[in-house]
Structures are given as C-alpha cells and as structure tokens.
Amino acid sequence: MTQAVRHDSMRARNLGVVLGEVRRSGPITRAALAEITGLTKTTVSKMVGDLLGAGMVAESGALRDGERGRPGTAVGLSGHRVAALGLEINVDYLSACVVDLTLSVRLRRTQAVDNQAASPVETLAHLQELAHRAVDEARSEGLAIAGSALAVPGPVDDGLLHAAPNLGWHDVRVGDLLDFPVAVENEANLAALGELWFGSGPSDFLHVSGEIGVGAGLVLGGDLFRGARGLAGELGHVIVSPDGPACRCGGRGCLEQYAGQEALLRAAGLDGVPALVAALQAGEPGALRACERAGRALGVALTSAVHLMDPGTVVLGGIFAPLFPWIHGPAGETMIARLARMRHAVPELTVSRLGGDAASLGAAGQVIHRIIADPGAHLAATTARTPPGPR
C-alpha cells in the first residue's frame, strides 16, 4: 500500500525532492529550485537552510549570469561531510571504497584474498578489518560515514545470500557476521547501479557483468529491477541451445557454457583473460574463433532478454569489457538480425568504462542515493546522534 502522507512525511518528501533536484541540476539557485519543484521560494529557502546546516549542500558563491536582476547564490551538493562505505566480496579479492555525497570516490582499497578456500567467518573478519581501516582514514579527512552496503557474488533475498557457487557458500546471513549495519546485495545488481551512477551511460540499460558467472542488472528509469524475489537478471543461465553442454545449474546450453570466463578460456586454450586479450591482439585464430562463438551466444541470449525486458541499451562489463572489440561484432550482428524487424530501435551494445570495482562503487552509491532520496531520515539520525555505519 502507498503510505499516507502526514505533515511530517510531507516535509520529509519535499526535502528529498529539493535535494534530488540539487543533485540533478548541479549548483542551482533557490529561485530555480522553486520554479522546478513547484514549491514556493519560501519553502525552498527554509529547506535549503536545513540542508546547509546538515552539511549536505553548500553555497558555491554568487551566480552572476550576466542577466539583469540580483544574481542568485548557487547551492550544490557538498562532499565535505556525508559519505558512504561500499564493500565487495569476490572470488579472489575484497574491496572497499568511500564515496561522498557528490559521488566522488574518496578512497579505494583492494586486497587480494583467495576466498574460495575461506569460510564466511574468515572472509568477513578480513572484510571487517578492511572496512574499519577505510572508515578511520575517511574520518581523518572529516567525513562522516552515513551507512554502508556490501556486494556479494550471488542472489540475495532480504539480507540472506542464497548461494554463491564460486565461493562455495550457501545461505549465509552476511550482515550478521559484521559489527556494523550493512545492506547486502547481489554483485551484478550493484555493478549495474555503479554503471548508472559512476559510468556515463543512460538511465535505462541492461548491464552485463561477465565474470566467472554471467549476471545482468536491469536499470529502468534509474531504478533497479529485482523481480519477485530479487533473483532476476541471471543472464548466464538463459538458454542458448536446449541440447548444448551441461551446466552446473542442472540445465543444458546455458549462456555461461558459451560465454562464461571458464568456457571462453577453455575454448581458446588459454589461461586467464589477459592472455586471451594478448592472443586476440596477436590475431591468433583459435582465440578469435572462441570469441566469435561466445559473441554469437551472447547475442542469442541478449535477443531473448531484449524481447522479454526491453532495455534501452546494453552495457557490457566485467570480462566482456576488455574483450569488447572482439565480442561486439558477432553479438551485435546476431541481435540486429533477430530483432530489427520487430523493433524500431535495436538496443545499442556499449562497453562499460568502469573497472573491477563497479560493484563496490555501486554499493556506496546506493547508500548515497538513499540518503539523497530521504534526507530527512539522515538528518534525524544525525541529530539523534546514532551514527550508523562502522565507527
């Protein structure tokens, strides 16, 4: 049910509208904010005052635009006080980052750890240490960590990590193993949001994060699509050929068996993505054939995905980013051949410019996003001096 609006929630929501517009429209005057939001100058002024007090926005001096009349003072998001911690657990590394309210990355730490050999408890002890170091460092720069989120390589439902096959974990309530509150979310989903907030892409796209598994996150209108139980986006197990090779999921002919990291390297007869890239650059026929095959399979799976979910564009990330020059052709051609007659515009295939820490950036970004959407909650929390996040 949509919640009833009361006086206090009206104010909370309008604060969010104003702050959201400040983010969207960069440094902007109070008068322009009033115009855009439809609120009066009075109301906007009062709200901007509160946000200034909380250090969430800052005045960036008079905005002399050469027009007549008194120039306005522009207010913009301030990155000096509020920040968020983003974390990621993956097969062979842990990472942490701190992002401020302007989505500037203030800190990145990555630590190579072989988590395949480790238990959840061990891994999370490591992560906790990493997080505390990051927070201490951020604090010394005057930042207050307002919250944190964690990306994990597997489907998550309400804080419970169902299964992370590449870690060998099952049904782990990850948040309970840390000494600070954290939102837990699928790595593919957060990588998609990372692309949304830190990449240059549009706000409607399907982000494909090829790693050992192949996941996808659909972003529509700036929101992540999660499905009924948060298990949507398993592009890696879309069926490319119903009688194809057996997959660890129990099916046959899943995309992962054609375009997953392991299948791809096996087909090329190489060890590691960097070696594959080198071979491709050298023009080795075996490597080229392997990529061609993977690209066509990806095109088939994406065709099904486009028919079902209708994304605006498709962004390839993960291992597909370095392989993009070789994947792009066969995948794109397959899609055009199979989609063009049904749609005016076949979604464009683009490449992610984010590196491996898309997911931890997305995690931190999500925390920031929520604060901006509901600054009232954060304001109340800080005045009540109950700082969330690690201390």
Next chain:
Amino acid sequence: MTQAVRHDSMRARNLGVVLGEVRRSGPITRAALAEITGLTKTTVSKMVGDLLGAGMVAESGALRDGERGRPGTAVGLSGHRVAALGLEINVDYLSACVVDLTLSVRLRRTQAVDNQAASPVETLAHLQELAHRAVDEARSEGLAIAGSALAVPGPVDDGLLHAAPNLGWHDVRVGDLLDFPVAVENEANLAALGELWFGSGPSDFLHVSGEIGVGAGLVLGGDLFRGARGLAGELGHVIVSPDGPACRCGGRGCLEQYAGQEALLRAAGLDGVPALVAALQAGEPGALRACERAGRALGVALTSAVHLMDPGTVVLGGIFAPLFPWIHGPAGETMIARLARMRHAVPELTVSRLGGDAASLGAAGQVIHRIIADPGAHLAATTARTPPGPR
C-alpha cells in the same frame, strides 16, 4: 523526479490511500481505516464523507461484531455510480465490457468481425459503434462511465500501436480514430492485468497469453512491468533453439515456431484449437506429440524468462488454457529440471480461468484501478462536469 507534495496533493494522495484500503479490506469501519492508514479518525471521516458524496463508497449498515462498544458502520466500494469501459480489438472479434468500481462486470458485448481484411479506419468505426451502444446501455442502468481503455494485439508505445502483424497494421495512432478519449495498451499486458483483477491469482506472476502470437505480461506487486519502451514481454520470440525454423520476426527458433497457434496446429495436422482439444481427449498420438513438443519448447522459453525476470508464478492463458492438461506436464518438467538447482522455489505453472475477454476486462480494470489510486482527480473531473469517456 518524484513530485513535490503540496497541501492539495497531500489530500489527493491520502484520499487514494483511504479508498485503496477500502477496496483491499472490503467493507470496513472508519475507525479501522484510521488504524490501518495511520491517519486520524477525524481525517478519515472527512474523506469518507467526500467519497460518499461522489458515490464511490457506500455505507453498508452497522457492523455488529459481538464486541463491546459502539458498532461501526462499514463502508465499502459502491458499484452503483462509477464505471469504466474496456475495449478490445483482435484478429477475429471486437469486444466491449463495462465494469463498475467494485470490479463487477456489468455488461459484455462481443462481435465477430474479420479484422484481417479491414483497415484501421473501418475497424475503429465498428468499435466506436459498439462502444456507444455499450455506454448507452450502461447509462440506462445509472452508471457514469469515467473512462475507457483499449486492448490491441501488438506493442504500444505512448498511444502509438507500432505493429500488429496479425492485423497487418503498422504505426497506427488508434486513439485518434475514436471520438472519445481512450488509453491504448498491448493486449498481452491487459490480459495479465485482467488475470490480476478478475482471476484468482496472486499479485506476482507472469501471464502467458498464447494466441496466434505468444505474448506475456509480468505483474509484480500488482504493477505491470513495461520495459524501457513498453515493448517487454514478447515471450513468443524468446529463442528456444538458435538454428530452429525461421520466424516472421526475422529470427530463427523462436518459441512461436514451436508453441504458437499456427505451428501447433500444423504439427498436429488439425484445423482449430477445438479440434485439437478433441483429438487430445481422444488420445490421438499425433496431437499428443505436437503438444508434448510445444510444452517442452514453452518450458525452455519460460526457463529463460524465469532466470531473467524472476516471476512468482506463471499463469497460462489464451490457447494454453484449454491445452493446459497436455502442456503442463512437459513444460513444468522442463522448468524443474533446469531451474531447481538454482532456486529454492521453482515458479508454479497454473492455468487462467478467464476466457477470451481477459484483455478487455483488464482494460476496464485498469481505468478503475487508476480512479481508485487517485480518486481526487475523478472527483475534480466530475464536479467540473467534464466527463471523459464516450458520451
């Protein structure tokens, strides 16, 4: 951007919350409404007063529940005044229905017309006539038509019907050919909503509407998923086998080539779905084989759909409803074999109990749904005596 809340929109939203709760919780007292919504009894009372005045709710007498204290008077949705018109254009028929605010079907009219031979202008002239007759009849029962919606067999983007291959139409702005305002929407989407509001299903499901084409509508949390451009849900062109038979969409091995009405009848060597059902009941091996093959293909396509969209359950409608006893087995087994290891719960396959007019019911239901979500708009429209819908 989320819209700013002002005093008037606060009231409008709360009206919607109250009316929504009246629908959800059946006849209910003002006191209980206050409790559930979190608004005060005073506020709720005033709103219920307004809704009574508009004829949208009615008091259904004292609610004597045997408890102590003064019994409350229950208010429930009233079906006596406000109603909506639902329309449908399909290959071989036109239909219209009138549904009141309680979602009771007050009128159904179906007219067999061969629209394959007709131009949009001719067909819509027919439809307009049908609509006016339905509205006149509804009016004579004291109903006021508050709006109308139209289901068409093809993808629609912002009122524009892109392509209806089975009608031979392209880029028709359907609403412009009628003399009353109408919301136009894909038949598969509206059939899914029809299932939501008039069927008995849950509020998270994928509704498959097998007709000549195979479409699907995803309903999540009572909302329809539309994709970036409203073109989502084309299950019929999900790829079952990449080198399968050529499809009119330009691809190969689409589901439609295995489980579409034409492919299915051709494989069975029969003419018409009733004949097929008769043959299946008689146990004819050719018909059984054709259904088995279609069911397995449907299972493959649904497996991909479940991996990507994660629906709670799957509801089979259209021609798959009468064929359900024979389709259900092979499709369900295919899904379980391919999904069970990845998910705790494989979405259940169920059958739609709605007939062929699911889409026109969904259309009318959508209008009602919008009125209930925002009764303030309807209230303002009626007091300003600008009745939408045909007159």
Next chain:
DNA sequence: ATATTAAGTCCATAAAATGGATTAAATCGG
C-alpha cells in the same frame, strides 16, 4: 543617478492533519 529586474527573506494566511473532548451506541455486570 534612477529605473528595472530578479533573488531571497519576512510575515500573515490558508490548507490539511492532529489530538483531545464529546456524543452515540453497543455489551457487561450486578
């Protein structure tokens, strides 16, 4: 120097919800 224009603040007012008091209508207990 003066007029004009636009930004931002001030203040009285309006709209809506709130919360406590009151009235109404039932059951319970003797």
Next chain:
DNA sequence: CCGATTTAATCCATTTTATGGACTTAATAT
C-alpha cells in the same frame, strides 16, 4: 433493568506545513 464500560464517530481548537504577497537586496540597463 440500569449504570459502567467500551468502542465509533464527530466536533473543535491547535499544530504543522506550505502559500502568496510584501519587502529587502543586489545586480544590470538607461
């Protein structure tokens, strides 16, 4: 059978929030 109790619904003064016009401020234009 009557008063006590309990719950529903309404009434009314109050509070919260946004509004809109007046006012002040700071710039450009003439």
